[in-house]
Ligand SMILES: Nc1ncnc2c1ncn2[C@@H]1O[C@H](COP(=O)(O)OP(=O)(O)OP(=O)(O)O)[C@@H](O)[C@H]1O
């Protein structure tokens with residue numbers, strides 16, 4: 310019995326390994342990022358994060374730990390008070406066409422139809438008029454909203470709105486998609502459905518996605534990497550790669566096991582008893598030996 | 613909004629109307645006041661009919677509405693852009709808005725003496741009063757509704773890279789449109805009031821003058837008949853035009869439940 314438990318614990322550790330991404334291999338590179346709001350709240354402190362191209366990184370943490378702030382800094386909507394954010398080695402100084410932010414609300418333009426919302430966004434990105442409709446319809450199909458092209462947003466359900474919003478985001482084809490709890494306001498059923506949809510879209514397009522959530526299951530269901538954050542001051546305490554093949558199933562046993570493990574970590578974060586993760590470079594060799602990592606570094610998660 | 617029994621609803625309204633008219637008729641027949649000073653609805657209706665038949669009513673209405681139309685268009689053409697500027701530019705917000713708010717406190721008819729000194733006893737004077745009476749309200753309502761645009765939509769526009777004119781006319785204006793239309797409706801009722809106040813004060817050939825003439829002839833039925841006509845015109849424009857436009861807009865924008 311005890312041995313079985315221990316075995317499971319080990320397996321979940323084997324599937325969740327500390328991530329080490331060198332800055333020069335990274336698509337998004339965040340160094341020493343700090344942000345202090347006007348009211349002196351330190352929302353972020355000394356945040357280092359490197360995201361490879363094609364990764365789906367989930368930022369996970371209790372409310373108020375600075376997940377949104379970090380995401381907005383990546384989007385360029387928040388000017389951090391310290392540190393830098395670079396995309397492809399270029400330091401960013403504001404919102405740009407390479408990045409797109411999605412919010413918890415679908416935030417569709419209420420006076421435009423589903424298709425109109427997408428073509429309007431395409432027009433803003435300079436897509437020629439002749440291609441807009443076709444491209445819009447292509448993405449409407451991809452989120453399974455065909456038949457609702459001419460529907461106004463207020464006539465859609467919450468999940469459908471979110472799908473339309475996702476179609477709009479995908480249609481403008483940003484290289485980095487930033488999502489702030491996009492499924493947070495949906496019911497459990499719709500949420501799972503949306504997760505599966507996002508997963509299949511990600512598997513097809515290999516977009517770089519940074520996804521904020523405070524739902525552990527969602528993070529492990531979607532993420533190739535899960536970044537655990539802690540509040541006061543907002544910082545990263547764990548950066549784990551999820552070695553579970555995609556597509557994942559919501560009731561997968563290994564997934565459930567990992568969820569339990571990460572929930573434990575999260576509880577410690579909330580109680581503020583989680584020891585700081587020692588700097589990755591110092592522990593890289595020891596972790597590697599205990600968890601039998603290949604010496605050449607981590608293999609990319611299986612898809 | 614309930615739509616369960618429109619017929620019953622109308623029936624109720626009609627019944628109440630008839631009851632009120634009956635009470636009015638009865639009161640005038642009672643003879644407490646002289647029938648010259650307090651005519652009943654039948655007499656008033658007769659007077660209205662005779663004015664309608666001899667063309668005086670139509671003439672006056674057309675003149676009044678013509679003036680109103682011109683002045684109102686001018687108010688919209690100035691008020692909406694002014695409101696947009698007040699909402700978007702710091703200079704207008706800090707320097708112009710307080711002035712607009714201050715002047716808005718002035719009842720529109722107070723502009724008349726100034727208008728008469730500047731433009732004399734002309735149509736221009738009345739136009740001026742009407743414009744001053746409605747333009748500020750329209751500007752303030754526009755400013756208000758632009759300020760009140762859902763910040764989420766602005767953020768989305770920004771992340772989608774919607775900028776410049778496409779932003780002003782493709783996001784900001786439509787997002788503020790329901791509020792702006794409400795402001796236009798309000799502006800219209802201000803303009804209508806200002807117009808009649810202006811027309812009452814000097815010979816102008818509009819509905820206001822028809823009222824004055826009635827008073828000079830001590831023709832109470834005519835005065836009441838013109839009042840009824842003014843009410844009917846006001847309600848018609850409000851119901852037929854503004855409510856329809858506003859309702860459609862609000863439904864399309866999803867601000868009102870549709871079943
Ligand atoms: N505009 C702001 N002005 C001042 N303080 C802010 C602002 N936005 C966020 N904060 C503060 O910064 C901290 C981090 O906020 P942030 O929104 O990034 O947290 P979060 O992790 O996204 O939380 P949640 O899960 O609740 O969305 C919080 O303590 C919050 O109070």
Ligand SMILES: [Mg+2]
Nearest residue numbers: 376377378489
């Ligand atoms: Mg947040």
